[in-house]
Amino acid sequence: MMSMSQQLLRSLGATLFFDNARDPRSRILKSAAPLESCSCDGRSAEFSRLLVGAQSSRQGNFLPAGSNETSAKHKAFFWERGEFDALPYIQTLGKFPKEELEDKVVMVRFDSAILLQEDQDHTVQSNLNAHLTIKYLLEARVRIVLVSDWNGEINSKFPDLQSVAEHLSLVLGVNVVPSHCLSHKSPLTEALEKMRVLLLENLSEFKEEVCNSLEFAQTLSSGVDIFVNDSFSQSHKVLASTVGVTRFCCSSVAGFYFEESLRKLKNAVESDKRPHIAIIGGTNFSNKAAALCSLASVCDGMVFVGMMSFQIMHALGLLVPLNNLELGATKEASELVQVAQNKNIPILYPKDFWCLNENVPNQLELFPAHALSKGWMPVDIGPRTLDEIKTLLKKSKKATWIGPVKFKSCHLPAIGARKLACIFNELSQSDCDVTIVGSVARKTMTDESISVAAFSVIENASVWWEFLKGRKLPGVMALDRAYPSDIDWKSVYSEPAQPLVVDIGSGNGLFLLGMAKRWKHLNFLGLEINEKVVYTVSDALCFCFSHIVYSVLIFQLVRRCLTAVHQSNLKNGYFIATNATSTFRSIVSGYPGELILVSIQCPNPDFNKPEHRWRMLQKSLVEAVADLLIPNGKVFLQSDIKAVAVRMKEQFLRYGKGKLSILQAQDTSINSGWLEENPFGIKSDWEQHVLDRGAPMYRLMLLKSNNVQ
Numbered sequence: 001m002m003s004m005s006q007q008l009l010r011s012l013g014a015t016l017f018f019d020n021a022r023d024p025r026s027r028i029l030k031s032a033a034p035l036e037s038c039s040c041d042g043r044s045a046e047f048s049r050l051l052v053g054a055q056s057s058r059q060g061n062f063l064p065a066g067s068n069e070t071s072a073k074h075k076a077f078f079w080e081r082g083e084f085d086a087l088p089y090i091q092t093l094g095k096f097p098k099e100e101l102e103d104k105v106v107m108v109r110f111d112s113a114i115l116l117q118e119d120q121d122h123t124v125q126s127n128l129n130a131h132l133t134i135k136y137l138l139e140a141r142v143r144i145v146l147v148s149d150w151n152g153e154i155n156s157k158f159p160d161l162q163s164v165a166e167h168l169s170l171v172l173g174v175n176v177v178p179s180h181c182l183s184h185k186s187p188l189t190e191a192l193e194k195m196r197v198l199l200l201e202n203l204s205e206f207k208e209e210v211c212n213s214l215e216f217a218q219t220l221s222s223g224v225d226i227f228v229n230d231s232f233s234q235s236h237k238v239l240a241s242t243v244g245v246t247r248f249c250c251s252s253v254a255g256f257y258f259e260e261s262l263r264k265l266k267n268a269v270e271s272d273k274r275p276h277i278a279i280i281g282g283t284n285f286s287n288k289a290a291a292l293c294s295l296a297s298v299c300d301g302m303v304f305v306g307m308m309s310f311q312i313m314h315a316l317g318l319l320v321p322l323n324n325l326e327l328g329a330t331k332e333a334s335e336l337v338q339v340a341q342n343k344n345i346p347i348l349y350p351k352d353f354w355c356l357n358e359n360v361p362n363q364l365e366l367f368p369a370h371a372l373s374k375g376w377m378p379v380d381i382g383p384r385t386l387d388e389i390k391t392l393l394k395k396s397k398k399a400t401w402i403g404p405v406k407f408k409s410c411h412l413p414a415i416g417a418r419k420l421a422c423i424f425n426e427l428s429q430s431d432c433d434v435t436i437v438g439s440v441a442r443k444t445m446t447d448e449s450i451s452v453a454a455f456s457v458i459e460n461a462s463v464w465w466e467f468l469k470g471r472k473l474p475g476v477m478a479l480d481r482a483y484p485s486d487i488d489w490k491s492v493y494s495e496p497a498q499p500l501v502v503d504i505g506s507g508n509g510l511f512l513l514g515m516a517k518r519w520k521h522l523n524f525l526g527l528e529i530n531e532k533v534v535y536t537v538s539d540a541l542c543f544c545f546s547h548i549v550y551s552v553l554i555f556q557l558v559r560r561c562l563t564a565v566h567q568s569n570l571k572n573g574y575f576i577a578t579n580a581t582s583t584f585r586s587i588v589s590g591y592p593g594e595l596i597l598v599s600i601q602c603p604n605p606d607f608n609k610p611e612h613r614w615r616m617l618q619k620s621l622v623e624a625v626a627d628l629l630i631p632n633g634k635v636f637l638q639s640d641i642k643a644v645a646v647r648m649k650e651q652f653l654r655y656g657k658g659k660l661s662i663l664q665a666q667d668t669s670i671n672s673g674w675l676e677e678n679p680f681g682i683k684s685d686w687e688q689h690v691l692d693r694g695a696p697m698y699r700l701m702l703l704k705s706n707n708v709q
Contacts (some may be wrong), residue, residue: 090476229252
């Protein structure tokens with residue numbers, strides 16, 4: 001006997017595909033009302049109006065680190081208002097199927113600040129995880145290509161590529177062979193046939209790296225199957241080796257060190273332990289104003305100990321020497337003070353300073369903060385300030401130190417920083433979570449012979465500041481997404497056991513919403529990698545930055561789709577922001593019903609590089625679809641570019657494990673074997689746009705064999 005799903009497939013077949021139909025449009029008109037006739041309230045109509053012209057399945061867009069489009073005042077409450085999207089769940093090396101690694105070529109972007117340390121402390125978790133990434137890949141029997149940047153002028157131990165390769169061979173316990181493939185423009189495959197681990201040239205020597213040249217990224221990743229990013233300190237930059245290469249690799253995942261660093265970044269701002277006190281040093285207040293306002297929203301006290309403290313003192317109405325103030329930062333400092341006062345967050349500033357006189361270069365004098373003598377320059381915080389900090393920190397359950405304590409460059413030892421390091425060391429031995437941010441604070445700890453193993457260390461302060469500004473980190477956003485947890489299907493659908501239809505790359509959801517309104521006896525799931533869609537008035541509004549297109553008007557994509565589901569009172573539709581290439585199997589395998597149809601329409605458009613439009617369709621996704629479809633289940637493919645449609649067909653037939661074939665009802669003598677009409681009677685907005693301009697769509701239906709065991 002046929003299962004309920006198979007019966008529904010047969011009954012639905014009259015609409016999904018029309019056997020021997022000469023004019024499918026007549027069957028569509030008889031069997032289903034047009035989408036426009038579906039009941040829809042005014043709010044749903046408004047939703048449709050807003051997204052008119054928005055093209056489905058766009059490449060991801062994010063506000064780039066380094067731009068200054070968000071005011072400090074606006075960002076002050078982004079944590080509470082939910083405007084800041086949490087860092088996405090990304091695919092990690094530890095959760096990537098190990099069997100899929102074997103015999104693959106894997107590129108690892110390692111952090112030179114970790115692996116090129118002269119004296120590596122293996123009690124520090126970050127060092128262990130950086131080594132673990134390489135060791136794990138070696139155990140999986142892959143061929144490894146190592147890439148990174150380093151400064152040979154600063155570190156004289158590494159004057160050339162050979163010296164770096166020798167050092168890595170020693171610390172990793174494997175023969176690392178230097179390769180000049182980049183400068184010689186020779187393919188990696190030839191070198192990898194003989195060697196297991198290659199080290200490419202110093203990326204800092206190539207200007208194409210910094211400008212994220214796609215041509216350079218393609219050369220860099222030539223022959224590479226999987227990209228592993230283990231250089232979290234570069235995640236705030238748009239680089240060819242961290243962002244560009246992800247376009248040319250089948251999978252892009254985070255290494256163990258990257259994963260650990262990302263977790264530290266999240267934990268540093270979570271308010272699970274109170275009170276949380278932040279010690280803030282350094283300069284450049286205006287550039288960090290938005291981040292400081294955000295920090296005020298997640299901590300219970302802020303203590304300024306660097307040059308920025310003068311800006312705070314001035315905003316509080318205290319007399320400050322003008323030469324210690326930052327020009328143009330007065331407004332930002334006042335906004336921060338206002339934010340802190342509104343939230344009843346205390347802001348502390350130094351009460352005394354050690355000062356240096358130009359005429360007496362080796363003599364320090366102690367002055368109260370309110371009575372600095374002319375000619376004396378503050379260089380360090382005084383004992384009264386340290387006592388106040390120590391008293392405050394004793395009450396804390398969470399403490400963060402970021403930035404240098406010193407005020408001006410000085411050849412004398414930083415006494416205040418050293419004592420502050422000792423205070424933090426004492427805190428770490430109590431019930432207090434301690435986070436050290438940046439290389440200056442970290443070095444201060446190690447100079448005092450304090451092991452940083454007990455601390456949570458974020459190596460690069462720039463990553464921290466960009467994250468606090470509410471900006472998505474390009475190096476993180478470029479990696480594949482992973483779905484974080486099991487789905488409660490009962491809360492998603494009113495009838496969770498109904499047969500399931502999945503649209504991969506659901507875009508703005510208009511196609512899937514129309515399907516869900518028409519066929520109530522089926523459940524519909526849209527999977528979309530992009531959380532946002534670009535909606536432009538005209539192409540002139542767009543501009544290009546490092547080959548990533550940003551737009552003036554950006555709407556939340558998946559969130560709006562879910563809003564439309566709610567407003568339309570649909571009980572059989574749902575959308576998930578995820579990378580289906582890596583999460584399709586884990587999501588759909590947990591569904592309590594049966595998978596009867598998968599559609600992929602116009603995948604991953606890139607109008608500058610149309611040859612990359614099929615990047616989403618990887619072997620792992622095709623295999624998952626073929627495995628999870630029930631017998632007689634169908635796959636619908638279409639694209640407005642013939643080469644893309646042909647490639648999709650070839651991929652499914654090649655990697656479908658012999659389970660998939662072209663539906664026999666498709667007459668190869670008509671329209672070269674492509675379907676003339678959309679068999680569902682419901683078009684996506686992009687499909688309609690293509691047809692309106694008189695261009696063809698290339699459609700295909702595949703069938704899963706009923707005889708597959």
